[in-house]
Amino acid sequence: MTDTPVLELRNICKRFGAVVASNDVSLDLRPGEIHALIGPNGAGKSTLIAQIAGTLPSDAGQVMFEGRDVTGLDAVARARAGLGRTFQISSLAMEFTVLQNAVLGAVGQARTAFSLLRPVMKDRVLVAAAEAALEAVGLAEFRALRTDELSHGQRRQLEVAVALTLRPRAFLMDEPMAGLGMEGTAAMTGFLDTLRQRAPILLVEHDMDAVFRLADRISVLVYGEIVATGRPDEIRADAAVRSAYLGEATP
């Protein structure tokens, strides 16, 4: 686990007026690991994900991906470079079917968005990739539903499925378990546990059980600053973390 990092943030900063959303954040994501990013509401977790994915420009700092400086690339280029993200607030094409959303991801991955005449939903390779992703998150049976007919939890699952179709070399997941319920959370936890072998995951999550079960390392973000990074047992024992965030949340 001490290989060179897949993803590395160097002194990332972002302000919204008086709000400092990320303040000199440095962290890395190593091959095969789940690195959980936790912190109270408004700590700047989603902002950080957006800065890594390229949807929000950083005020300062660098994002290195697979040894390459991607700070100057936009979100499209970073997705193509191999960063697969999910959104905290589900961001899907709501008029499409579940399967169409997954096929869209496969189209992005295959870079065939300028294929003009071949019927995309009859493309065996793309549809197979999309169906495999839906299967993996447990949405296979809902493939023909319109996305706006899905429950919130199912939309979270579809977010993850679309990210899977991209076959990224690092995942950025913003609260994939939110709204999943007990069973859904257990299933997703089991799935993410195996997913880390395919690509490391930077995981933002409020569900502490899931975090402590999954994470190889945990970073705690408070007011835009990383106050601690370490193995789950180290974080659990950290006094600063306990007072700042975990408090009565840990058993």
Place this chain on the structure above:
Amino acid sequence: MRREHRLNALILGLVLAVPLWAWATSEPFTITLATRAVIFAIAGVGLNLALGTGGLVSLGHAAFFGIGGYAMGILASHAQTYTPLFEWPFVLEGTKSMPVIWLLAVAASALAALMIGALSLRTSGVYFIMITLAFGQMFYYFMISWPAYGGEDGLSIYVRNGFPGLNTLDPIQFFALSFAILCAVLYLVTRLRASAFGLALGAARQNEARTRAVGIDPYRVRLLAFTLSGAITGLAGALFADLNRFVSPVMFSWHTSGELIVFIILGGVGRLMGPVLGAALYVALEHHLGGLSDYWQIYFGAILLGVVLFARGGLIGLIVGRETAHD
């Protein structure tokens, strides 16, 4: 979806049946009206690719309609007077051949759409509407003030241009030609909508952030859609000019853009046959209401308002219901 397919077949069947009946009963004027509807339909189907599928509300598609029209007017007028368009760097002669005219109309309007799109697609929403309108009006005023091709008066062509193997002066033959082009365009647009490109275009309309997150650049997808859309509308412009054997700057005016949008809203935004139904109804109402009153557009406006308020999916949506997702 099944119901919509059946309705589509019915609409196309009616658009074909009316002029055939008129032909059998020797009513050439009705054939001309049907041809007018078909040509408007082609222009509307072109615009609907951008507006319906892509969510790009262009109020400047008259520019492409006009460019197609003037491509015909300029080429045919030079052929009429046996003078080349220009002699340097190569000699370009005029022509009376429809296929050649169409080719140039499509190329010129696609190029214009590419340039207008490249600039206006940097904006969105109301700004996009305004900037496309501005481009359309720019062409309009340019044509009015450019004396070489008739200025405000426009250009007349004495004889309709030719198509190999057809007598284009025969109304039913020219109708058949226009109808065949409509069918070809509908086929092309159906294929485009079902392709990976169509999926990406629909995704860009529904959710730009999602589209970017899968590594697809909405701007480039929209630019291609806008270009194809402009090219189809330009082809319709060339046919429209041939139907009237006349072109004038009115083809470029924002009224024309507005009419195209009206066809789409009336029939159903984003529905394949929406503009066909819309254009057919528009031409029929223009003829019948126009005969009753000079202020027919007021009555038409009331009908349109009713559709907008009570039938959000246009008439096709009213008949077959909400567009179902399909694989």
